[in-house]
Amino acid sequence: MDGAYRAVWRWHFYAGLLVLPFLMLLALTGGIYLFQAEIEDALQRPVAEVTPAATQASPDAWLASARAAQPGVVVNLLRPAREDRAVRFTVREPDGDQRFVFVDPYTARVTGTTPAGGVTETVKQIHSLAIAGPWANLLIEIVAGWAIILVATGAYLWWPRKREVGVLTIRAKAGRPFWRDLHAVTGLYAGGIIVFLAVTGMPWSAVWGEQVMGAVKNTPWGRPPAPVAGAWQTAHHDDAPVGAGWTMEGMILHTPGHAHGDLATVLEAVDRQQLARPYILSIPSDPAATWTATAQVVKVEDSRALYVRPDGAVAADIGYAQFGPAAKAIEWGIYTHQGTQFGQANRILMLLGCIAIWVLSISGAIMWWRRRPKGRFGAPVAPPGRRLRAAVLGIVIPFCILYPLTGLSLLVALLLDQAVRAVRRLRPVAS
Template sequence: MSVPDNSMSNTAPSGNYRAVWRWHFYAGFLVLPFLMLMALTGGLYLFKAEIDDAVYRPMAAVEARGTPASPDRWVAAARVGTGGEVTNVMVPDRPDRAVQMTVRLPDDSRRIAFVDPYSAELKGVTAYVGLTETIKRLHSLEQFGPVMNLVVEIVAGWAIILLATGLFLWWPRKRAVGVTTLKATDPKRRPFWRDLHALTGLYAGGIILFLAVTGMPWSSVWGGQVLKAMNEAGLGRPQAPSAASSWAHAEHDDKPKGAGWALEHSGVTTDHQMAPPRLSLVIDRAEAMQLPRPYTVSIPASADRTFAVARQNERVQDSRTLYVDGTTGTLRGDIRYEQYGWGAKAFEWGIFTHQGTQYGQINRIIMLLGCIAVWVLAISGLIMWWKRRPARRGLSLGAPPAPGGLRARAAVLGIVIPLCLLYPLTGLSLLAALALDRLVARLVRPRPVAS
């Protein structure tokens, strides 16, 4: 959202108004490049199923025929063909699709193997980090290193600041009425881009706010701490089933794949058994329990842990994870949505909706519109800055002038302080931005002319 032209009012902007405008400018300057990347990759990831189908079709397509081979033969084919160990198996929901497996090689790298479920023949092997996985890592900034995931929380917090300050600037005051329709029609003039910027923020701001808030569970600091607090308070993952041993924190490949954000760090231990675990027993149990396909079977690295069989659902209420003893086929746990604490239910709902699957196609379209809106806001904001950029003045970025006094910044403080308390990394970045603002102000302060 953007500030209306001063011509719309007979009074000069107040100190609060100028302070909010200044921080709206800085917030956009700092995070819009990241938001544009995340919006682009997020918009692409909404079409993950279609992209994966197009990329992997030559290896994933099989001829549906007869009775499938034993799942143990699937694992053996992948192991022999790659020289690695299978860590999880995705059982497809279509009879004309290959079984997809994640394989860990001796050098600790990973591959994706496709096996014909009927002949147990290896159809192909591809990189573990494929196209959509790369898109996902770019979206979470993990592609640039694990430390960059910290930026996710900072960017999300500043995105909320952007929306809150934009709404303050748009809000009708005195005779200046917040724009609700595109009145300016000449793209060569700044008022057109100002109105487009304001309208996009006004009508799509709620979607962008939702995306920012529901993206927080993926941040390594805030998301991890919330998950820990929820579990300790009994509001997250369910308690251990009476038929199972104690829940244990999963490590590395023990982490159940596809079990959902609230359960992905949990596993169930089993009694030590002499017989080796068998995937066929686990899948037979999943089929007997009528677990809908597709589902992913996570194979534990240790024989004293259960297999986790997680439904690959698109709605939070369809979440279900089975824990099966791979040596006997005994069901150790059957965790369903109804057993989640309210905290896990809320966060899982936010994640499914964020990914555009909770409410079907309309959900995906709305999230896509939010991603497009981020780009419209960024481009229109850049054009506005370009049209009002100052003459060359050293380090000046053309930010709105800073008002004097703490009172003039009351509106800004009222917006940012609650967010900084909720998102600590955003607060730390705000302190850094304040220090930078003071430094720039000193460097560009006009010097008195010597007499």
């Protein structure tokens, strides 16, 4: 085994040690979230299913029923695509929690209430690590960067080097060759998907994502310019439009001089513009702010948001075609990441990537457990020579420049590695 191979193997081992538990969690929750629509429909069906009728009640009657059933502030409503589904209102309770209130659009009768978000929102919070607090989102960038390093170093280790078996197929022989082949071949076929998931998950990261947001959104490469009637403003709290997407996230328009509108007037204006259903209409608390209706679509090119004044006039109609090139690329990556852009094949491919992460993690752990010396940690021995270390750094440093938090974690790992090796050199030799 040459020194370069040993050096790359060592860092592949440490990269896996650092991030595989997190990757397994992200893969599990991400795989579940791919079926968000089906899960939500199944769980909400008992309160969301209604009997269609020839006429509908007034939207203001829907709103009155929702307010009567659930004390608090109504912040948005979901207008369903199906005729046999209730209108869903989101209500912020006095304690800050939110609940869904389902109202039959034909009778204005409340059919039931549930906690907002439900199971899939919890899965989403775990997937983004937001459930552990704002600081935990920092790990997303670190894990994604190290996942790319894992794939890059794994590709180097996989390279045949005159080996004819265990390259494209898995040897059926039980034991370490089987696990090694399973690990290598799975990584070969799924490595591209894993890198894609890591890169397209970055817009949600706390450092890289925020920096890219500022660099892209506020330039012609990102968010389209606001109409002459006003300028984009960042909404606060519940006034932020729901479902507006990454490019238009949190953006609203102010139209001074207009009184607070009524739901019926705004919904009539949205329907005149033929916005595809389902859509979410965000109801602002600021009487001068526009109401925002966002289409809940599965393909990025169908993205559309209407900014409606309280009197029913449309202040802006923003679609995917108006996004800058960088925003289009990022939005496309997000929809593909979520498994909706290319239909069922897209979802299956992303699911296979999530499964592959578990296969790689389990097979890697088994290989380590079988080869480790008894009573020792069993990390690959570091080869001597600065050139070999430079070769490894040549693989990982470009990713660390692109993802600063990954670079910082790499520096910490290097310092710890040097400290461990120094301690070993200082140990007294047993006589």
